[in-house]
Amino acid sequence: MSTVLFDEPGPKARRRIRVATVLGTLAALALAALAVRQFAANGQLDAARWQPYATWPMWRYLLDGLWSTFLAAVVAAALSMAFGLLLALGRVSPRAWVRGPAATYVEVVRTIPALLLVYVVLFALPRYGLDLPLFWKLVVPLTVSNAAAYAEIFRAGINSIERGQTEAGLAVGLTRLQTMRLIVLPQAARRVLPSLVSQSVGLLKDTSLGFVVSYGELLYSGKVLAAYNGLLIQTYLVVALIYLVVNMSLSKLARTLEARQPAGSVTLRRRTARA
Amino acid sequence: MGVLLEHLPELWQGLIVTLQLTAASFAGAAVLGVLVCALRVSPVRVLRALGTAYVETLQNLPLLVLLVLVFFGLPEIGIKADPLVTAIVVIAVYEAAYIGEALRSGVNSVSKGQGEAARAIGLTFGQSLRHVVLPQALRTVVQPIGNIFIATTMNTALAGAVSVVDLTASAQRVNLVEAQPIPIFVGAGIAYGLIAAAAGFVTGRLERRLVILR
Numbered sequence: 067m068s069t070v071l072f073d074e075p076g077p078k079a080r081r082r083i084r085v086a087t088v089l090g091t092l093a094a095l096a097l098a099a100l101a102v103r104q105f106a107a108n109g110q111l112d113a114a115r116w117q118p119y120a121t122w123p124m125w126r127y128l129l130d131g132l133w134s135t136f137l138a139a140v141v142a143a144a145l146s147m148a149f150g151l152l153l154a155l156g157r158v159s160p161r162a163w164v165r166g167p168a169a170t171y172v173e174v175v176r177t178i179p180a181l182l183l184v185y186v187v188l189f190a191l192p193r194y195g196l197d198l199p200l201f202w203k204l205v206v207p208l209t210v211s212n213a214a215a216y217a218e219i220f221r222a223g224i225n226s227i228e229r230g231q232t233e234a235g236l237a238v239g240l241t242r243l244q245t246m247r248l249i250v251l252p253q254a255a256r257r258v259l260p261s262l263v264s265q266s267v268g269l270l271k272d273t274s275l276g277f278v279v280s281y282g283e284l285l286y287s288g289k290v291l292a293a294y295n296g297l298l299i300q301t302y303l304v305v306a307l308i309y310l311v312v313n314m315s316l317s318k319l320a321r322t323l324e325a326r327q328p329a330g331s332v333t334l335r336r337r338t339a340r341a
Numbered sequence: 342m343g344v345l346l347e348h349l350p351e352l353w354q355g356l357i358v359t360l361q362l363t364a365a366s367f368a369g370a371a372v373l374g375v376l377v378c379a380l381r382v383s384p385v386r387v388l389r390a391l392g393t394a395y396v397e398t399l400q401n402l403p404l405l406v407l408l409v410l411v412f413f414g415l416p417e418i419g420i421k422a423d424p425l426v427t428a429i430v431v432i433a434v435y436e437a438a439y440i441g442e443a444l445r446s447g448v449n450s451v452s453k454g455q456g457e458a459a460r461a462i463g464l465t466f467g468q469s470l471r472h473v474v475l476p477q478a479l480r481t482v483v484q485p486i487g488n489i490f491i492a493t494t495m496n497t498a499l500a501g502a503v504s505v506v507d508l509t510a511s512a513q514r515v516n517l518v519e520a521q522p523i524p525i526f527v528g529a530g531i532a533y534g535l536i537a538a539a540a541g542f543v544t545g546r547l548e549r550r551l552v553i554l555r
Contacts, residue, residue: 070448070456070474072384072466079384086385094391108418177491177537178530179498185513190522271403278502285406292413299417302410306402313401 110299118295119304131287132308138201138283139270142208146269147262149209150216155246157221168217175214183207184275204273204281212269219261223254257327263320267313274309284308345528348515352525355511356532362428362497362507363536367490369433374440381445392441399438405499407431412503428500436493443485447478480551487544491537508532 075083105111118124156168184207187198198206227250235245276283282290288305292298345352380392399407411431415422451474459469501510512529516522 069382070451070453071382071470073457073460075384083385086383087387090385090387090391094387104418104420110418174534177495177534179495179509179533181498181502182509182512182526182529182533185509185516186522186526189513189516190526193520193522267401271401274403274405275502277405277409285403285409289409299410299414302406302414306406306410309403309406310398310401314397317397317401 105299115297115300118297119300124291127291128284128287128304128308131282131284132312134281134287135270135273135276135283138204138208138273138276138281139266141201142205142212142273143266143269145205145209146212147216149213151220153213153217154220154224157217158224160242172214172217175211176218178211180207180211180272180275181278183210184278188279200279200281203279204276204283208269208272208275212265212272215265215268216262219258219265220254222261223258224250226257227253260320260324260327263316263323267316267320270313270316271309344515344519344521345524348519348525351511351515352508352528355506355508355529358425358506358511359494359497359508359532360536361425362432362500362505363490363494365429366432366436366497367493369429370436370440370489370493373433373437374444377437377441378444378448381441382448396438396442399435400442402435404432404435404496405502407435408499408503424500424503424505428497428503428505432493432496432500436489436496439489439492440486443482443489444478446485447482448474450481451477483544483548483551487540487548490540490544494533494536494540 072079102111109115153168153172156164157172159165159168184204187203187207191198224246231249231253232245235249236242240248273283274285277285277289280286284305288301292301295301377392377395380388381396383389383392408428408431411427412424415427455473455477456469459473464472497507498509501507501513506514508529512525516525519525
């Protein structure tokens, strides 16, 4: 392998790599051993504390939670994609009075923690007579915050389509809206598909805020289960494992979609660091 | 407005905690992120695999799950730790995965010829890294790292869900007493916005000064 950092290793470098391999493996094993020792010393590895997770009722309960997670994630994703698309169209509009509010929304919402939005829906809206059902107390704030993220993805996609496409559309007599709908958007949608999927991983991660609103998604189900059986570490580790499996599959899908993009097409900068 | 001024001490204290969380965990994440990046671009396969496992695990785990696991898990395995310190460490470990990836994409954005040219004129590994690769890599990642900083600020709010009284948590507490959500939450939102705006301003200036046109 050859990267910007080094050439194909020669005999001396290969020796050094072997040494580093051994040292790296030892360091990793030592870390793992330390963790296992700490767990064992406090009785967390006792079979009795893990046995329950080999039984179906526990899993059924957690999988029910996972189903609620999916439900919240899918509804929030659909709503925020639709809303995000509108915002993106607003931001590329030739009219300043459309562009301004759309840009303000995106820029403001992108800097507010989702948890703060959750608290607003949880505590502020009821005071003004709007007490939403539990499901929407989670979905509404997630939609509000993720719409801004999706909007930026769509906008990047729209901007990545060559100007000539729009010009050609207008030249053959289509209106601006028709050009957007028939020519620009279909191409943009294909380009941003991987980013949409990886943003959706972020959204799925955000649904863990159900922990705060007591909506019965996966993390909250874990909380309830841990309070019931007292197996804190075991329960939360299993919950973490489920999130990992689901999100890794989605991330892999995003990478596959990215790899299938035509060569030389713009790859959009992925949104970083989601909660 | 009155309610904000009345509870200014608590909210101010919350803002200080948020700033502490952000600054400390971002600094930790930067150091750890360099390490993660070094693992991922190293020629040793075992180290690369470790780096990949680190990034994949943390990027696919909700931060709140990690926080809950560590906050409730540590006492169970006999470790007592200060909540603020625990939150800082957890957020640093989490964001390090993102910083590591941003740095790696920076290193990868330097064209191969640059490194080859550096080696061809006889620079050692350290020299070519210091004089050729890193200066170019760092300049391309100013914006992404700035985004990670803003995300870190927002993510510190989650520490409020596990007993650290940061800005979001103190706003929520004040609201429980006063029941005047609009001014309190809007005030907190503005504070977050200002932090993000400051970060955006700094990274914008830095990027304009450092940008390399290719």
